[in-house]
Amino acid sequence: MKIMHLQNNETMTEQAPDITLKPKVTPPIIKINNLNVHAGQHHILKNINLEITKNKITVLLGPSGCGKTTLLKCLNKLTDLYTELRVSGKIFIEEDDILNTQKNVPVIRQKMGLLSQLPYPLPISIFKNVAYGIKLKGVRDKKLIEYNVEKYLREVGLWNEVKDRLHNSPTSLSIGQQQRLCLARGLAVKPRIILADEPTSSLDPISSKIIENLFRKLKKNYTIILVTHILRQAVRLADNVVFMYYGEIIEQGHSKDLFKNPKTEKLREYMLEGN
């Protein structure tokens, strides 16, 4: 052990100058190369090249119909459900090219939790909604399931609100609570990434604030990709921003830099209108 320690130290000393010179760069969790999506003659996404940093909130910002949701659906392969969509290019998620892999689609999808515009609770009880995700991971032990249901409901701040009615239908919850339940269900499959497609668009301001605060808390453990057309929400939440317009990425960068010094006229216009 001592020898090894010494050898390590020696190596460290030899390489030390290099380490101090290089800034610490975390490899991107998602890397998109030349992604194109066509629907018939319509070119929905045009040559998308993008890197998503781990444990950050990346906001896909842009007007409605600019291809934000399609980009999000490419990531978890929900585009497969639409025959009219032709997807080409490469999407690497943790070095795995999901568009050209032999891997099982459900396995790829479990790397990402999806939160859509409207909450879609499953037609089973509140408890079973979260347990469904846990069981998909192969957990069968009843106590472990119960423990995890509570854990994920606590993680989204819903436990105290539902602990006395776990076996009620989720339709008895408010829309905001249903959205958090869907988030808990998504977290239960242990994803690394959360895909959020305008998750607050149907919520009241208080519920929206709860979801936004949750995202701030969750980014410690998850990478969050948030689709929104609300500029203020992007300013509040984003670490990185990708501004899209008619299927193209117009500008991308760190939130503070991008909003302080927009380089393109389109983003400037969007910011002007958004304010």
Next chain:
Amino acid sequence: MNRRKIIEENIFKFLSGFATYSLIAILAFIIIIIFVKGFNSLSIDMVIKTPKGGYYYGGEGGVLNAIIGSLDIAFGATFIAILIGMPAALYINVHLIRYKRIQNTIRYLLDALWGIPSIVYGAFGFTLMLFFGMNASLIAGIITIALLITPIVVRTFDEVLSTIPMGLYEATLALGSTKTETAFKIMFKQGFSGFITAVLLAFGRGIGDAASVLFTAGYTDLIPLYLDEPAATLPLAIFFQLGSPIPEVRERAFAAAVILTIIILIISLTARYFSKIYSKSNLK
């Protein structure tokens, strides 16, 4: 609201209300006629006895043979229709969700099958029987009725499944569920009320059809004990008795109709009861 709009509103309210209540009135009228005409002949013997000699000329006995035959055929056919119809409806709505053209073609064909008169199914069943060298039997009746009611199960269940929002389907797949898990654990549960309606409609059509069992199940005064034995059915019992010149026998036809109506009512209520229990069990 101006005067014209008020008049328009009242006219349409009256017309739609009239349509609804007249439908209920016709239904009530049918039930009342059946009960009034059949009440005198309705006795416990009708449901616990098989026809004795000369029954169709006013002799003693009952229609237990037809009650058992009808229940056997309707339950058997509904069971087969569920076995084929439920996965078919789920397949159309889960696996074929990307292929709208194929979905629509299948739906069109099933609608055409639904519209075929039952006598044609009867003739088809009869041809099949001859091909396989079978006699008129319980199994031939079950298969023919199953052919008749399977399109009903598929299309009724399919109609409800097709209204399930795409978002729920996407949300389930996004969790990493397979299509089979999505179909049976989520879509089936979401469309369960439609499934029960489909089964009840199919059962009602199956137990009430006379034309398709005329050649295939045959008719007998005995209770069928095996699948290869002929079986009597209530609609045919009504048909035969209604054609009798003896008023007493004609009254018995109405009594048999009362029994058929009560059976459908009991099955419907029981199915709804169990459907509620099932829905509640999903919440526990």
